[in-house]
Amino acid sequence: MQIDIFINQLDRWLYRGRFVLSAFALLFILYCTIYLWFYVPYGGPLTQWQPDSQLVVLAVQPDSPLQVGDTIIQIEGQLPVRMRPIYPLPLRDSYEFTVQRGVEIITQTVAVAAPLNADIVSSYLPATLIALIGWLVGTIILFWAKAENRQAVHVGLIFLLGSVVLSGVQASLEGAPGAWMGGHVLIFWQFVAWVYLATVPRDQPLSRRSRRWLGALAMAATLLGGTAVYEVLILFPKATSFQELVGISLYELGLFLAAFGLVVCIALLINRVWRLPSQSFLRQQLIILIVFMSTGILPIILLTIVPRVLTNSVLLPFPVAIGLLIFIPLGYLFVIYRNGFLGLDLIFSRVLYLVLLSLAVYSFYIGSYHLIRQLLGVSGGDAVGATTIIFFPTLLLTIGLSKPVSRFVNHIIYGPKLFTQAIISELTAVLATKPETVTLHHVVTRTAELLQADHAALLLQDGFHQAVAEGWGGAHPKALLDALREMEVKRPLLRSDVQNEDTAGHIFSLCLWASLFVPVIVRQEIVGVLAFSAPDGNGYFNAQQLAFVEQIANLIAVSSENVVLFEAVRRLSRERLAVEEAERKRLATAIHDDPLQRLTYVTTLLDQLFLSKKKVEPFRLDETLQKSAEQLRTINRTLRDISIGIYPHYREQGVELTVQEVVRQFESEYGLTIDAHVEGDGLIQAVPETTVTAVYHVLTESLNNVVKHAHYADVNVSLRHQSQELELCIADNGPGNQLQNLSFSELLRRNHLGIVGMHEWARMVRGELRLMENKPNGLAVLMKCPI
Structure with a gap:
């Protein structure tokens, strides 16, 4: 327990002082570099x-x-001390220089001044750059590391350590004062x-076992480092060493x-890959690491060290x-932060592709070059023929390897290609043939299966109405x-997005299970959102998955118009059935509760009069007949009122009377102030009955809307007949709305069925209806139609 407390406190110190340590590491590297070069x-x-001394x-x-x-004994009379x-x-x-050559001691003056040359550059530059x-x-x-991401802090510090050790090793060999701390002491911590x-x-x-092993190795490294300090401070000045x-x-x-x-590291990574499930996200990350490390290590072994040993070239x-060793730290940078910076997927996949393709082509070219030179027996200066022979095969190999290497890199970075x-x-065809909410649910579910996401949800909102809401559970x-x-x-937007951390933190607090939100955009307006949980439970999305989900969101955006219209039509059909049923019920109730009851009463009076055994007095007879009448x-x-309610008789008497009767009805029943006037001649004779019916419904619905939304407004109703065209205008001075900016499909999507009905009545008589x-x-509602 005390050890855990100490480690936690040490991690906090390391995190707080990480930039100070980085600055010290840079100063040390620059110091060693300057000493070497100058x-x-x-x-x-x-x-x-x-030996070492x-x-x-x-x-x-x-x-x-x-x-x-x-053996150099002295330089300018000074004993060389390591x-x-x-x-x-x-x-x-x-x-x-005073040197020992065999048993002889020789003192000679040696010129050491020389211009900077290729040998010096090739000796110093690689280590300096790495x-x-x-x-x-x-x-x-x-x-980029956060306090809670200890792995990132540790890895960052380890690569600072590696850079310090690399600089220190080379500088300490040349005697840079203090460089031995990196090249002779800290090297054991590597x-x-x-x-x-x-x-x-x-x-x-x-695990506790792993921590014990690391603790034991750290103690051993510290002990060896302390021994190295003793050697530098005590033994080397005495011209001796542990060797x-x-x-x-x-x-x-x-x-x-x-x-x-490094070998142990690769072996342990391979062992971890071997033991993890094949579909594990962590396994994919480890494979990426191994590929990056192999890219950094194998070329130096196969193309430099082995040929040097076998052929002395x-x-x-x-x-x-x-x-190429730089690919080792780059690999760790990639796997640690690829989930927070998806652009790294694209960058590193391209870089890895180019490097692997270049190494493969270069290996073929240089190998073939040396082989042909040996077969032809020519020297380097006379190898023009060898170069010409292998040029075209190398070009063909480059073209042939391009796609296989690209597939290999994509498989390593993104996994199996599932998002074709x-x-x-397939999903586009399904939505086109069956534009329904259940189809959207199928698309979202199918996408979640491909992403290996346990949970997915879709919300589509259409202005004021929620069109589709699937799978949100207790979220908001x-x-x-x-x-x-x-x-x-x-x-x-990713939960792990480092670049939009504040935005992501606020939005993801509204849906705790989600790891990815994809907005659904129609005409530059966000009309919905797709949400997915993390792939494979605790994995992360890659750039290829995000590109696929964006395509799905675009597909839903394009299809949502049809889906919402289809659902609106379905809802309109249900409401029409409900209205018809309610109208039938109203008529049945109206006929049953009043006319039928009264008719039953009259029938009973007359039956009693007819069945009376005695002679009925005249005044009783008159009273009974009067009540019945x-x-x-x-x-x-009552029946006439019901009949008028079903089909007003005045609609058969012309459009002018229809407009006047409707205006009178709304004035008397709802108290509206309506100014109605009719212009033009021959309206009664010229207007067909179907047009009168359309005028009746448009006028009635318009005045109903005034009653609902602008009850105290003044209304102006005008009916004009000119140039074989009938024009009806209903204008009010109420608060108004934005419905005039909506298309017919938008009105239908937003469930403005009354206005949709007005449009349909206008179209039925080959006219048009506009809201202004x-x-x-x-x-203002304006309907124009030919007559």
Whole structure:
């Protein structure tokens, strides 16, 4: 428990001080780089510490008096001490070397001044660039890291450590003061770092057993590092080392452990891949890591080291091969942050594709080149024929490998190709043939299955009405859609989106199970939203999946018009049936409750009169007949009113009387103030009955809308007959609305069935109906039709 508390506190310190550590690492790298490039002579002999405390000449310049195998005893009278400057500063053009050659001690002046040359660049530049790029990648990982993402913090710090060690190893060999801290002490921690990297990424905390192993390795690395400090501070100044005392070189041990740690890391990653389920998201991440690490390591082994050992030549120049090692930190950067920056999918897949294709083509070209040279027996300068022979096969190979390499990279980055155009075509056909809500549910469910998402939901809103709402459970889809509109989210939004973290945090709080929202946009307006939970329970969406879901959202957007119209027509049909049933019930009730009851009463009176045994007194007879007559007259009036309600008789007497009667009815029943006037001659004779019926329904519905929405408004009704055209205009000075801006389909989608009916009545008589603003305020309904 105390150890866990200490580790948690250490993690907090590391997170808070991550940029300070990054700054120190950069300063150390720059210090080592500057020392190598500006404080080590370019023309000096190539030396090596053999054993660790003795400086031995490995190679010399052609005109140098030194010889290979000379042991350097003094330079300018100064004993060379490992981890301290070899050449006394400031630098000179020549130094006096005292060397031991066999049993002979020789002192000679050696020129060390030389211009910068290709050998120096190829020796210093790869390590310098890798150290700087490794530092940059580590710093980017730390910059994006959150306090709760300890893996990212650890990985970022590890790559800072690797950059420091790489710079320190080379600088310490040249005697840069203090560089031994990175190249001779911290190098032992590189093994622990590689082992830890094999546990990243992970979706569960490290087991107690793993933590114990890492703790034991850390203690061993600390012990070896302390031993290295003792060697630098105590043994090297005495011209001795552990290699001379116990036969073990700490320098070589450090290099071996660093290299062996990389092998262990890859082996552990492969073991993790082997043990994980085939469809696991974590398994895919680990495979990506292995591919990136292989891209960085295999070329230097297969194209540089092995050819050097077998043929004493290299296929891939050492600086280029070393430069590919940068793919190791890039791989970790990618798998850690690909879920928060989907653009990384596209960038890294393209880079990996280009590098793999280039390596494959280059390997074929350079291998064939050397083989043909040997077969033809020509030297490098006379190998024009070999180059010509292999040019076209190499070109054909490049074309042939392009698609297989692309498929391989896409399979590694995105997994099996499940999101094909055939699926889009299939779903499009389904929606086209069956534009219903149940079809949208099928499309969403099918998409969720392809994404391996356990939960999916769709909300489509149409202005004021909710058209489709599937699968939201206890979430708040209406508030979610309002938030998307308010924040103008027009692209898919991920819960893990680092670039839109504040927006994502607010919106995803409205739906806790969702990991992805995709807005459904029609005519630049957000009309709906698709929501999906994380793939495979705890995975993340990649760029290919997002592109597929965007296509599905666009498909739903295009199809939603048909679906909503279909549902509106279906709803209109149901409402029509309900209205017809209600009308039948009203008529039955009206006839039963009044006329039939009265008729029954009259029948009873007459039956009693007829069945009376005694003679009925005249005044009784008159009274009975009078009551019966009154009841029959009441029945007559009631039936006439019912008949007029079903089909007003005045509609057969012409359009002018129809308009006047409707106006009178609304004035008397609802108290509207209506100014009605008719213009034109011969209206009664000229207007067909079907047109009168259309005028009746349009006028009635318009005045009904005034009663509902502008009861205290003044209404102006005008009927004009001119040029074989009938024009009806109903204008009010009420508050008005925006219905005049809506198309017929929009009116239908938004359930304005009364206005839809007016349009249909106008079309029935080959006319048109328009809604217009009645300035300064109010609404005007204008119907025109030929007669």
